[in-house]
Amino acid sequence: MVLNKKQHDTPARTVTLPVSQPSQRLPGDPEFPTPGGPMIHSANTGQPITHPLGSKARVLLCSVFGPYAQNDEYGSRSINPMELYHNQVTRTHGPFSLRMFHRSWGLMLIQANLSASCTLLDFPVLKRFIEEISTEKYDVIGIGAIMPNVGKVQEMCRLIRLHQPNATIVIGGHIANMPTLPKRIDADHIVRGEGVRWFQRFLGEPDDRPFRHPMIMSGIGARTMGVTLSEKPGDVAATLIPSVGCPIGCNFCSTSAMFGGKGRFINFYETGDELFEVMLELERTLKINSFFVMDENFLLHRKRALRLLELMEEHNKSWALYVFSSANVLKSYSIEQLVALGISWVWMGLEGKSSKYAKLSGTDTLELVKMLQSHGVRVLGSTIIGMEEHTPDNIDIAIDYAVSHDTEFHQFMLYTPIPGTPLWEEMRNSGALTDPQSREACDSHGQLRFNFTHPNLKDGVETEMLVRAFTRDFDVNGPSVLRVARTTLAGYKRYRKHPDLRIRKRFQQEAADLASVYAGGIWAARRWFADQPQVRDRLAGVLNDLYKVCGLKSRLLAPLIGRYLYSKIKQEDTRLKTGWTYEPPTFYELNELARKTHDPIQSKSPAGQWIPPLPTLAQPAAT
Ligand code: B12
Ligand code: SF4
Numbered sequence: 001m002v003l004n005k006k007q008h009d010t011p012a013r014t015v016t017l018p019v020s021q022p023s024q025r026l027p028g029d030p031e032f033p034t035p036g037g038p039m040i041h042s043a044n045t046g047q048p049i050t051h052p053l054g055s056k057a058r059v060l061l062c063s064v065f066g067p068y069a070q071n072d073e074y075g076s077r078s079i080n081p082m083e084l085y086h087n088q089v090t091r092t093h094g095p096f097s098l099r100m101f102h103r104s105w106g107l108m109l110i111q112a113n114l115s116a117s118c119t120l121l122d123f124p125v126l127k128r129f130i131e132e133i134s135t136e137k138y139d140v141i142g143i144g145a146i147m148p149n150v151g152k153v154q155e156m157c158r159l160i161r162l163h164q165p166n167a168t169i170v171i172g173g174h175i176a177n178m179p180t181l182p183k184r185i186d187a188d189h190i191v192r193g194e195g196v197r198w199f200q201r202f203l204g205e206p207d208d209r210p211f212r213h214p215m216i217m218s219g220i221g222a223r224t225m226g227v228t229l230s231e232k233p234g235d236v237a238a239t240l241i242p243s244v245g246c247p248i249g250c251n252f253c254s255t256s257a258m259f260g261g262k263g264r265f266i267n268f269y270e271t272g273d274e275l276f277e278v279m280l281e282l283e284r285t286l287k288i289n290s291f292f293v294m295d296e297n298f299l300l301h302r303k304r305a306l307r308l309l310e311l312m313e314e315h316n317k318s319w320a321l322y323v324f325s326s327a328n329v330l331k332s333y334s335i336e337q338l339v340a341l342g343i344s345w346v347w348m349g350l351e352g353k354s355s356k357y358a359k360l361s362g363t364d365t366l367e368l369v370k371m372l373q374s375h376g377v378r379v380l381g382s383t384i385i386g387m388e389e390h391t392p393d394n395i396d397i398a399i400d401y402a403v404s405h406d407t408e409f410h411q412f413m414l415y416t417p418i419p420g421t422p423l424w425e426e427m428r429n430s431g432a433l434t435d436p437q438s439r440e441a442c443d444s445h446g447q448l449r450f451n452f453t454h455p456n457l458k459d460g461v462e463t464e465m466l467v468r469a470f471t472r473d474f475d476v477n478g479p480s481v482l483r484v485a486r487t488t489l490a491g492y493k494r495y496r497k498h499p500d501l502r503i504r505k506r507f508q509q510e511a512a513d514l515a516s517v518y519a520g521g522i523w524a525a526r527r528w529f530a531d532q533p534q535v536r537d538r539l540a541g542v543l544n545d546l547y548k549v550c551g552l553k554s555r556l557l558a559p560l561i562g563r564y565l566y567s568k569i570k571q572e573d574t575r576l577k578t579g580w581t582y583e584p585p586t587f588y589e590l591n592e593l594a595r596k597t598h599d600p601i602q603s604k605s606p607a608g609q610w611i612p613p614l615p616t617l618a619q620p621a622a623t
Helices: 084-088 105-112 126-135 147-163 195-202 254-258 272-286 302-314 327-331 335-340 365-374 395-403 422-430 461-477 480-495 501-510 514-528 533-550 552-577 592-597
Strands: 039-042 058-063 099-101 117-122 140-144 168-172 189-192 220-224 238-240 290-293 320-324 343-349 378-385 409-414 587-590
Touching (some): 058 105, 117 126, 126 147, 168 195, 189 195, 238 272, 302 335, 365 480, 378 395, 378 461, 378 480, 395 461, 409 480, 461 533, 480 533, 514 533, 533 552
Parallel strands (some): 058 140, 238 290, 320 343
Antiparallel strands (some): 099 220
16 A cells, blocks of 8 residues: 555654645656646645636545556556555465555545535446446546556546546645656646645635545455455444654655655644544544544654543543554553554554664564564564665565564555655656656556666566565465454453453454454364375464363354355455456445436446456356
């Protein structure tokens, strides 16, 4: 999910971006406005342009069209599915890969904060997008995208001009930082930076109202081992978006650069009290008790986090928080504080020992990960392959070092300069970029090849090295979805008798499936990996621990559920071998005014349904 996201290693400090600060223009950008082309806006600085219809305009917000996980002429790539885990974390885990989708949160946030009539079409197939724009009339059509999807944005703009010649086309999201974008697409506005306030101003709406948080379930359609996971209340987390950007401003970090770069970020919620209110609303509406906190470095905002902790204690909330954090920021809290705050899952950059970004001096990530796991904190480690210091001779050492962390999940990504970042600028100036015009943006997603000339790694060797890293991690540590059981069990053992009921309750909630689903899953996997002694014995060790703690129930359920899961794993394996891919459903959501003014079309294309793979691929047998 987070390309090149690996360090958060500067001591905590908080600086809020004042609306009036100038944001950096990219040297070589087209003039503002581009003669004959779209206007480019630096949204973080504020701008005066308003649509003539103001808040009476009818708005459509749309993500890029699918299918995503199949090669096509618009830049979809089978290697680049619309999935977080299967794309860059459990890519080589076969039937054990965690499959799941996440909505387009940026677009949801914009829709939730507009008073104008606003429809959101998320993950349409091309036919569904055409159906919408050729049936309904819109004054403004906003598309949110990232760079690899530029071919789709180009096609969507062409189609809008064809079917809705009077609509104003606005493009936002990370794609906006692509210097060649204005020349490649026929749009009216390209918006760099925070989109909510920009859109409010564009529609003449007040831009000083508190942010309304959309009600977001974090994952959709989760599935692993051939089974769709439960989505009943309490089983899925809500997504919480406290801030965007990061003040640390590492030179490769596109999410920091997007929202102002070093020293800047944008808070949607300044205080722990505001955040707590939002969390209460999410809890009430979605019936959840865990939160995927979509904030680059949530714990860096120390005052807000500690106030949230006070409120959780005061109101007796046994919430679990899944956060992104750096090792150093994590270390600035005591483990008691982290546990009390419900930190139960951490996404963390793991430094290579000799990395030039090794500013984690004094932090032993191996020790830190072990310590966190012993308190039940599940860790997703992130390692970059192809750092400047990597060579064919030392890459295995780097991979082994990463794998030795034995984190629950491990993301591997290729080092990739992204337009808008200082690193990209630096490489452009030095002539190191192999594709400065981003012509091959659809293959520049961090899972295939470099977009720069590496000093030591030549001739495309990085493609295999990346797969080697994933494979090594899987072969040594086994399936991620089951590694989770070991750490959950460790937390449960440690805290099940904790004197504070609030804390005890969280660990009990997290351990609820250990004796059944996890016991069965491990039982099945142990059989699946019968001829891989290292993984098999590891799984057997966890299963025995689990039997000791969970007793007879787990001993009875493990073979029962295990046999069922084993057959599902086999089926999933066959499915994958016949080319099955996973596509997200289409979402079609109208806000209050849109529901009044608008007759939603009865789509003939798949909407809100699973979209099957293209017929050219072999269909798996129905199960
Ligand atoms: C969730 C997520 C995903 C989800 C996608 C869900 C979806 N529906 O698109 C998943 C996991 C599937 C995913 C996949 C990928 N992702 Co991703 N992902 C993210 C992540 C973590 C969060 C995005 C988010 O919701 N942020 C919070 C919201 C509030 O911020 P926002 O999206 O930026 O939206 C704000 C503005 O951008 C703007 N805005 C957004 N849309 C629009 C539209 C208009 C019209 C306007 C005016 C403004 C506007 O306003 C919003 C509110 O301020 C970001 C990293 C990050 N921290 O942002 C990476 C990120 C967006 N992903 C990235 C990449 C590269 C990928 C992948 C290629 C995989 C990879 N190798 O990492 C794949 C591509 C999949 C595909 N086939 O398209 C890069 C994009 C880099 C770039 N310059 O284009 C990012 C920035 C991570 C990174 N640092 O490298 N990703
Ligand atoms: S700028 Fe912040 S979010 Fe980006 S990599 Fe550095 S510490 Fe992490």
